[in-house]
Amino acid sequence: EAAVTQSPRSKVAVTGGKVTLSCHQTNNHDYMYWYRQDTGHGLRLIHYSYVADSTEKGDIPDGYKASRPSQENFSLILELASLSQTAVYFCASSDWDWGGAMKDTQYFGPGTRLLVL
Amino acid sequence: KTQVEQSPQSLVVRQGENCVLQCNYSVTPDNHLRWFKQDTGKGLVSLTVLVHENDKTSNGRYSATLDKDAKHSTLHITATLLDDTATYICVVGRGSALGRLHFGAGTQLIVIP
Numbered sequence: 001e002a003a004v005t006q007s008p009r010s011k012v013a014v015t016g017g018k019v020t021l022s023c024h025q026t027n028n029h030d031y032m033y034w035y036r037q038d039t040g041h042g043l044r045l046i047h048y049s050y051v052a053d054s055t056e057k058g059d060i061p062d063g064y065k066a067s068r069p070s071q072e073n074f075s076l077i078l079e080l081a082s083l084s085q086t087a088v089y090f091c092a093s094s095d096w097d098w099g100g101a102m103k104d105t106q107y108f109g110p111g112t113r114l115l116v117l
Numbered sequence: 118k119t120q121v122e123q124s125p126q127s128l129v130v131r132q133g134e135n136c137v138l139q140c141n142y143s144v145t146p147d148n149h150l151r152w153f154k155q156d157t158g159k160g161l162v163s164l165t166v167l168v169h170e171n172d173k174t175s176n177g178r179y180s181a182t183l184d185k186d187a188k189h190s191t192l193h194i195t196a197t198l199l200d201d202t203a204t205y206i207c208v209v210g211r212g213s214a215l216g217r218l219h220f221g222a223g224t225q226l227i228v229i230p
Contacts (some may be wrong), residue, residue: 035220040222041222043161043204043206044220045217059217084170092160097145105151105166106161106218107160108160108161108164109160110160111158111159
C-alpha cells in the first residue's frame with residue numbers, strides 16, 4: 001500500500017527560528033508536494049518536485065524553501081518562522097502521466113501541526 | 118477568489134440517514150474532479166474520481182456525479198455510519214502539465230447515534 005510519512009507530527013517553534021519538516025514516501029512516485037491547510041480554507045500548494053535535486057514553486061512559496069535530496073525524501077524548510085506560518089502541513093506524492101491528466105490519486109501523509117509562537 | 122466552493126460547510130445527520138454534499142467550481146479547464154475523505158488529524162484519502170461529462174461513480178455507500186456543463190458535483194453517502202464522521206474535500210484538477218489541483222475548504226460531516 002502506498003505510504004507517505006511525515007515528521008515531526010507536531011512542533012512548536014519560536015518566531016524567527018528555523019523549522020524543517022520532513023516527508024518520506026515508499027510509493028516510488030516521481031512527484032511530491034507540500035501543502036498547508038488553514039482552518040476554513042482549502043489546501044494550498046507551497047512547493048512541489050518531480051525529480052530528485054529539483055524543486056518548483058507552488059502557489060504560495062514565499063517564506064518557504066524545499067529540498068528533494070532523493071526520490072523518497074522531500075523537506076520543507078522555514079528559515080525564519082513567522083506567526084502566519086502556523087498551520088497544518090501535508091506532504092503528498094503521486095504518479096503522473098505526461099499527458100497531464102492524473103493517472104492516480106495523490107497519497108497524503110498524516111500532516112504536521114506547526115505552531116509558531 | 119475561491120475556485121472550488123463546497124456546501125454545506127458542516128452537516129449533522131443521524132446514523133443510518135443519507136446525505137448529499139455539493140461542490141461548485143469555476144476551474145478551467147476541468148480535467149477531473151476527486152472527492153477525498155479526511156478523518157480528524159489524518160491525511161486525505163481518495164474516495165472517487167470523476168473525469169467525463171455526466172460521469173457517475175459508485176464506491177460502496179459513496180456515490181458521486183459530475184456535471185461539467187454546470188461545473189457541479191455531488192457526493193451522496195447512503196446509510197451513514199459513525200465512522201463517516203470526517204471532512205469531505207472536493208478537488209478539481211486542471212490536467213495541465215503542472216498538474217495543479219484546486220481544493221475546496223471541505224464539508225464537515227458529523228454522524229450522531
